Amino acid sequence: MKQIVLIAATIYGALAVVLGALGAHALKKVLTAAQLQSFEVGVKYQMYHAIVLLVIGFFLTFETRLQHLMGWSFIAGTFLFSFxxxxxxxxxxxxxxxxxxxxxxxxxxxxxxxxxxxLFVQVWRG
Structure with missing residues (x-):
């Protein structure tokens, strides 16, 4: 699971950079301001959660059900939200x-x- 989380983090991070550049350059000319703003929200949240996945991937062992559920929640949530x-x-x-x-x-x-x-529960429990 640790490797899945880290792979998702790297893919989401790279795609956020690519899609951010696409939005800032190519899409700026063809989308309305509202559409472009929505697109940028997706990029921001994708990058934020790529960073979170990277951090938890490096610091957690993913030996507990809580950690597995946390990882899948971030991975699936980011995909569904941003995409x-x-x-x-x-x-x-x-x-x-x-x-x-x-x-x-x-x-x-x-x-x-x-x-x-x-993640709050994980930190609270120590």
Missing amino acids: SIYLLSLSPLMGVSLKFLGPVTPLGGLLMILGWCL
Whole structure:
């Protein structure tokens, strides 16, 4: 599990840089200000959680159920939150309606919050 968390951290971090550059340069010309702002929120939260995954990947052993659940909460939550935002922001460019993804974003957010709560429990327990 430790390796999965660290691999997810590196992939999410690299993709956040790539997608951030894409948003700052190419997408700036074709998205509305609101769409670009949403896209950037996805990038920011992806990078924040890539860093969190990196930290917990280096400092935790992932020998407990709590730590496993925390890792998967951060991984799945980041994916659902950020990538649903990317797709929703880009859907007008793709010419498709992806409104069904609307509920996926808050679900990803809830999983990220769960990850933070589990991290709190981990720290509290020592």
